[in-house]
Amino acid sequence: MEVLHMICETPSSETVIAPELWICAPSRALTVVPGDERIDHERIDAASDALRALGWSVKEAANVRQVDKSFAGTDAQRAAGFEEAMCAPQADLVLALRGGSGTARILDRINWDRVGASHAVFMGLSDLTAINLALYAKCGKASWQGPVAAAFSIPDETRVEFFMRAMSRPLFEEKLVAQGEAIEAEGVLWGGNLSVLTSLIGTPYFPQIDGGILYLEDINEPAWRVSRMLSQLKLSGVLQRQKLILAGDFTGTDRNAGSGAGRYTLRDAMSECGLPVVYGLPYGHINSTMCLPFGVSGRVTLRDETLVIRADNCPVPTEFPGAQQANAPLWWV
Structure with a gap:
């Protein structure tokens, strides 16, 4: 990355x-x-x-x-x-x-x-x-x-x-190398592990987010299972309310994906979800995973394989190592 x-x-x-x-x-x-x-x-x-x-x-x-x-x-x-x-x-x-x-x-x-x-x-x-x-x-x-x-x-x-x-x-602002069609979008940044996310649909713990920018990752889930989970998001109306998907690391998804006309990969599954997809986000079950804010408005731009993710007003610790000043009043003082 x-x-x-x-x-x-x-x-x-x-x-x-x-x-x-x-x-x-x-x-x-x-x-x-x-x-x-x-x-x-x-x-x-x-x-x-x-x-x-x-x-x-x-x-x-x-x-x-x-x-x-x-x-x-x-x-x-x-x-x-x-x-x-x-x-x-x-x-x-x-x-x-x-x-x-x-x-x-x-x-x-x-x-x-x-x-x-x-x-x-x-x-x-x-x-x-x-x-x-x-x-x-x-x-x-x-x-x-x-x-x-x-x-x-x-x-x-x-x-x-x-x-x-x-x-x-x-x-929050990161500039990264990524792949996909040129796009510019604004919306609430949110997402996480695809398996866990789909498991909570229909519960009081699943938020309704409209116009969102959905980032996803998973591990050891073959493409056909990724497709099934994306279908669940689509059939429940979640995907239709989003603007795009940021695809992080899907560790092991394309292992044993088949060959020739029978080959079915992560990109095949993602291409069927009906949304623009950006690939290559260094996020997920990898040693060098990045951090991503959840629940804040952000802006995503992809041009010439350069991805910029920016969000203001992200949640940050009141105190931070090495800082000369705190990010907010110390409420316990």
């Missing part, structure tokens, strides 16, 4: 003291081996150390190192841990530990009024798409799709640059 440029702005308001980052675990437990009962303390510690090295004061929700039937605690414990992190008095940013499965199981256990009143900013990926959708549907609260905390246990300079740049200022 290639990042062509970035734009920096100086935050405003009060002096930064110690930006607080909480790790929550609404999904699966991070174990040494999938399905094991042994928590991977080494990887969690490595992720925390990497985030501290970036200037964050790292705290953990009570269930981060728990395991129950492959999940990071019972449904009640995971819901309580999410609320604990989001509603901590000085929480600036909340990162999910990992994706996996199980997040949707706790949505009806969360006090969304309490979470919606929080000043903390949430970021997640994959299964945590359920949280992004619910935050917007139940609270009107914008959030982020981006790397989970465990990803930081593996060094990746591009991921860190995307992450720190996105968290540093309300203006």
